[in-house]
Amino acid sequence: MNRFILTAFGSDRPGIVYRLTKELARLGANLTDSTMTDLEGQFAIMLSFEVEGLSNSDQLNKELNENLADLGLALFVNQIEIKDWIDLKDVSRVAIRVIGGDRPGIVAGISEVLFNYKANIVELKTHSTTPFPSSNYVMIILVDLDSSVSFERIRADLIEVALRLTVHLSAELIEPDTI
Numbered sequence: 710m711n712r713f714i715l716t717a718f719g720s721d722r723p724g725i726v727y728r729l730t731k732e733l734a735r736l737g738a739n740l741t742d743s744t745m746t747d748l749e750g751q752f753a754i755m756l757s758f759e760v761e762g763l764s765n766s767d768q769l770n771k772e773l774n775e776n777l778a779d780l781g782l783a784l785f786v787n788q789i790e791i792k793d794w795i796d797l798k799d800v801s802r803v804a805i806r807v808i809g810g811d812r813p814g815i816v817a818g819i820s821e822v823l824f825n826y827k828a829n830i831v832e833l834k835t836h837s838t839t840p841f842p843s844s845n846y847v848m849i850i851l852v853d854l855d856s857s858v859s860f861e862r863i864r865a866d867l868i869e870v871a872l873r874l875t876v877h878l879s880a881e882l883i884e885p886d887t888i
């Protein structure tokens with residue numbers, strides 16, 4: 710099996726997911742992980758897939774772009790190495806939620822604390838409810854934290870930064886296989 714990552718974006722419209730996944734299924738691809746969203750009216754997708762017998766990402770790029778040209782997507786496929794799964798017994802998964810008024814520097818401030826603790830951001834999603842500057846802001850982050858790091862200590866540091874940013878922050882430990 711060869712593993713690939715596909716990224717694509719373009720104007721959102723009905724049928725993109727169907728056409729893209731139908732084409733991958735035709736090639737015998739098994740989707741292994743994906744995230745898809747609408748960003749300001751633009752469809753954005755990242756997905757990984759496995760496929761037996763295909764090992765040339767250049768040929769795969771050409772074929773997918775030709776067969777899906779009418780969708781108007783900027784589409785790119787890259788082959789990746791299959792990595793062993795992280796040993797989750799040495800990792801704590803933390804869910805962080807930030808809510809408040811939108812302003813520059815929220816993601817940078819929170820991610821700096823995570824960087825200082827060598828926490829790995831597994832997923833980060835943000836949403837602004839109305840146009841800046843009078844908008845409300847929501848950010849949800851899943852991080853893997855080395856089990857040697859104190860959850861209480863990182864949570865205290867995150868709350869301290871959130872207070873400086875004038876946003877509300879909550880953090881909780883969750884099961885590693887929870888999405």
